Amino acid sequence: MxxxxxxxxxxxxxxxxxxxxxxxxxxxxxxxxxxxxxxxxxxxxxxxxxxxxxxxxxxxxxxxxxxxxxxxxxxxxxxxxxxxxxHQGGSAEFTKSAFKFKDKQIYLAKCTEPLPIRWSRQIPEGCEPSTVTVRLHPSGRWHISIRFDDPTIKPLPVTDKAIGIDLGISSLVITSDGGASHLRDK
Incomplete structure (x- = not known):
């Protein structure tokens, strides 16, 4: 690596x-x-x-x-x-064509062994990895970041409307259409 x-x-x-x-x-x-x-x-x-x-x-x-x-x-x-x-470490990004994902194991192209991974969270059902980034930190620690594509997430509908949001002092949130914060003070 x-x-x-x-x-x-x-x-x-x-x-x-x-x-x-x-x-x-x-x-x-x-x-x-x-x-x-x-x-x-x-x-x-x-x-x-x-x-x-x-x-x-x-x-x-x-x-x-x-x-x-x-x-x-x-x-x-x-x-x-x-x-x-x-001495800054470095990183290498592998797209879908350069790795294989099988049984929660990642095999990178031109590597014979799978990456030793300690998973920090569960992989949602039906999600497939699209990018694997392997990074070596200057301290000598390795970090693997995996981007998953989730087919259950649908894109938002296209709209021509826009709104600005301002965080205020007297009201928590003020919107550009004149709406104040919808949060009530207790």
Whole structure:
């Protein structure tokens, strides 16, 4: 698993370097599609052939996270993306195509043994995992986060109405349509 985290970090940092260099040298933006094709080329290089030993899904997800970081940067929501450091731990995200879920066991792609999981809560009936994120904290502790899709939850109906909510001092809640808090003082 540490090898996977290292490979994700390497791919993220190489892509960040390429994107930064392209901007400073040619004022050219490099997107996810270009970095994804670069990943294919990197995996063919002899000095980077170890990238083939880990699942390609977390590597691609790392590139998607970098794309999101740049999208947020260009929208003014955050600072320029930083390079990932080894001592910060790291994470790897596996989508549905890169793991198998059977009998409350999770088998990641290119791993022979299931993940040793101590479940913190019950899995609701009928729910299937869609994403598994494995994180190594700087303290050395491992954490697994699993996103489940629940088919019983229906989407809310689409509406063109909107309302603002203000938390007040004299009334707990005031809504933009003039309604006051529906909570009664005792």
């Amino acid at each position: 540490r090898r996977t985290l290292g490979c994700v970090r390497l791919v993220y940092n190489k892509a960040l370097h390429v994107r930064t260099q392209a901007w400073y040298e040619k004022q050219e933006r490099v997107g996810y599609a270009q970095t994804s094709s670069m990943l294919t080329d990197w995996k063919k290089q002899e000095e980077l052939d170890f990238l083939n030993e880990v699942s390609s899904v977390p590597l691609q997800q790392g590139l998607r996270h970098l794309q999101t970081a740049f999208t947020n940067f260009f929208a003014g929501r955050t600072k320029y993306p930083n390079f990932k450091k080894k």
